[in-house]
Amino acid sequence: MKRSALSCLVAISLFSTAAQASVDDVLDSPFFSDSHAELSLKNYWKYLKEDAANPKEVHNAWGQGLALGYQSGYLADFIGVNLDYYSAVKLGASDYFNTRGVLYNNGPGNSKENAAGYSKVGQRYIKLKGDVGGAALNAQAGWQVLRNHGVISTSTRLSPTTYLGWSGGVSGAGLSLRGAYVERSMDRNSPDSLRLQTNDGRYINHLASAELGYENKQFNGQLAYGESQDYLRRQILRVGYKANEKLSLGSQIYTTQALDDYKQMALSKRNFDHNANHYALDAKWQEPLWSVKVGIAHTRAPKGDGQLGFYPRHMSKNSRGTFTSMAYAGEDYMRDGETMLATMAEYRITPEFTAGLAGNVGQFSYQGAAVRTGEINVFGRWAPSHPKLKNLTVFAMAGPGWSYKNSNKTPILVDGHSQTSHSLSGEFIAEYRFKLF
Numbered sequence: 001m002k003r004s005a006l007s008c009l010v011a012i013s014l015f016s017t018a019a020q021a022s023v024d025d026v027l028d029s030p031f032f033s034d035s036h037a038e039l040s041l042k043n044y045w046k047y048l049k050e051d052a053a054n055p056k057e058v059h060n061a062w063g064q065g066l067a068l069g070y071q072s073g074y075l076a077d078f079i080g081v082n083l084d085y086y087s088a089v090k091l092g093a094s095d096y097f098n099t100r101g102v103l104y105n106n107g108p109g110n111s112k113e114n115a116a117g118y119s120k121v122g123q124r125y126i127k128l129k130g131d132v133g134g135a136a137l138n139a140q141a142g143w144q145v146l147r148n149h150g151v152i153s154t155s156t157r158l159s160p161t162t163y164l165g166w167s168g169g170v171s172g173a174g175l176s177l178r179g180a181y182v183e184r185s186m187d188r189n190s191p192d193s194l195r196l197q198t199n200d201g202r203y204i205n206h207l208a209s210a211e212l213g214y215e216n217k218q219f220n221g222q223l224a225y226g227e228s229q230d231y232l233r234r235q236i237l238r239v240g241y242k243a244n245e246k247l248s249l250g251s252q253i254y255t256t257q258a259l260d261d262y263k264q265m266a267l268s269k270r271n272f273d274h275n276a277n278h279y280a281l282d283a284k285w286q287e288p289l290w291s292v293k294v295g296i297a298h299t300r301a302p303k304g305d306g307q308l309g310f311y312p313r314h315m316s317k318n319s320r321g322t323f324t325s326m327a328y329a330g331e332d333y334m335r336d337g338e339t340m341l342a343t344m345a346e347y348r349i350t351p352e353f354t355a356g357l358a359g360n361v362g363q364f365s366y367q368g369a370a371v372r373t374g375e376i377n378v379f380g381r382w383a384p385s386h387p388k389l390k391n392l393t394v395f396a397m398a399g400p401g402w403s404y405k406n407s408n409k410t411p412i413l414v415d416g417h418s419q420t421s422h423s424l425s426g427e428f429i430a431e432y433r434f435k436l437f
Contacts (some may be wrong), residue, residue: 031080033074037436041066042429044158044229044427045092050423052403060094060100063117065158074129082144084123087158088189090115090128101189102157120191122162132170137289139168149180150209151226151234151315153322157188161320163195165206177212181206185318197317198231198261199269204316205229218242224322228315230261232264236322246286252325254278256312268408271383276301280325290347295326301336307367308410309336329360332373332403338364354381358397366411375401398426 002070041064046060065088072080079149090103098105107114116192125142144161146167154161165182183206184193196204209226224236233256240250256276263274303309313335314321326342327333333340339362346356361374377399384392405412405419410420 002281011269021274029075030073030077031075032073035071037068037070037437038433039066039068039436040431042158042431043091043181044102045426046102046157047426048100048423049151050421051402052406052421052423055427057096058094059096059099061090061097061100061115062090062092063102063158066090067283069123074127076109078128078130079131080127082123082125082127082140083121083379085119086122087117087119087157089117098159098189101187104190115392118191120159120186122159122186128168133172135170135172137168137170138434139166141166143186146180146182148322148324149178150211150224151236151322152180152182152207152209155188155320156281159188161188163319174214174216176215177211178213179208179210181208182319183207187318188405192285196228196319198265199271199317200265201317204261206233207315207319213285226315227259228319230259232262232312232315232414233257233259234321241430248283248284249285250279250284252280254311254323254325267303267305267307268302271312272301272336276311278311278325278327280327290345292345293326293343295340295342297325297327297333297340297342299327299336299338299340301332301334303336306367306410307408310334311408326360327362329375332375333360333362335362335364338362352382352384355379356381358399367413367416367417369411369413369416369418371404371411373401373403375399375423375425391417393429393431394428395429397423400424 011102029043043064045062050057058358065086067084068085071082074080088103093103093112094109097103097109097113097115103115104118105114106116111182123143123145125140126143128139128381130137130277143162144167145154147154149167152163157194161181164184164187165180167178167180169176169178186193192418195216195370198204207226207228209224211222211224213222214220219241221239227233235255237253240248242248254277258274262270278297278302280295280297282293284291284293299311301311313323327340340360342360344356344358346354348354356377356379359376361372363372365371367380377397380395384390401423403423405421
């Protein structure tokens with residue numbers, strides 16, 4: 001009996017030692033040792049007062065967000081996981097708050113009573129990597145952010161737009177090939193998992209995209225193709241050239257074609273009839289303390305029956321489209337026949353504080369009348385260098401704008417002339433990030 005008990009104790013001891021060694025080996029593996037987590041706190045306020053379609057509307061939303069992200073290392077140098085949790089708390093809202101994309105609209109319409117916070121695990125995906133013949137391979141499957149990934153992109157307020165699907169690519173010697181296939185999304189201000197939809201509410205099965213890219217010290221370029229099934233087809237060409245240490249040049253061409261499900265919609269639901277194109281050029285001059293960027297763009301998006309056409313940035317409802325033109329401002333500056341000029345200037349007043357001025361102006365013709373739009377914004381960015389505040393960034397922007405009185409986005413003409421509307425916008429962001437491990 002004593003020998004049996006002794007043997008049992010020895011066996012337990014050996015098993016415990018082996019188990020502890022196994023646990024230590026797992027915890028010491030790159031999957032855990034290379035993992036890290038980050039916490040971010042973001043305060044976001046966004047405001048717009050305008051009178052384009054009504055006597056006056058105020059769009060105002062203010063929220064406090066928290067983001068907790070975890071990224072593992074790779075097990076067997078092959079497989080890992082990423083998890084990102086987001087939450088937002090309502091601090092203030094007006095009617096029409098939902099156009100600002102900050103707070104969750106928890107109810108019908110746009111009443112301020114619907115404004116609410118939210119929480120969600122916005123990213124949760126398995127990631128894979130590998131190497132074949134010196135080319136790096138990667139793939140992700142699950143809920144993920146896709147930023148300027150072919151024709152698909154994301155937008156961020158208190159959380160980013162994320163997609164359910166897969167993405168992946170291969171790169172080497174300056175060349176890259178990427179692809180993505182998505183079926184659902186979670187918007188930047190919502191915890192809801194939504195299917196992609198047409199403008200008239202019909203479901204779209206999937207959105208797929210591919211991109212071929214090349215980059216070296218002076219040049220970078222991307223050629224992208226994508227389709228939202230039976231709805232829209234798009235091609236994008238983006239190029240950038242660094243002429244010298246100070247001057248950078250860029251250009252983008254966006255073309256979109258209507259497919260069967262798009263053509264079947266009522267004209268009032270369409271942004272354009274059959275084809276829509278947007279062409280853009282930009283140049284940036286960079287000095288040690290200041291920079292200036294200027295751009296010009298032109299849009300063609302014909303639409304019949306006397307209605308004004310638009311170039312649609314997004315490939316469907318509940319998705320976001322890649323768009324890096326300086327015309328990026330909602331539907332502004334992307335109307336049929338509109339030519340836009342834009343500029344942005346920054347000056348680093350101190351090592352911590354940068355101030356700047358941004359302006360856009362556009363013009364198009366509607367039934368023989370010249371219609372003009374524009375805006376001017378002053379902004380400032382503070383990034384303190386104090387050790388306890390080095391992860392803090394504060395940004396503020398405000399300025400007036402002008403557009404045109406409209407009905408269903410189409411200009412209202414009086415005696416053959418458009419009627420000017422006025423706006424005032426503002427934005428404030430304070431974000432603090434720090435690593436947990």
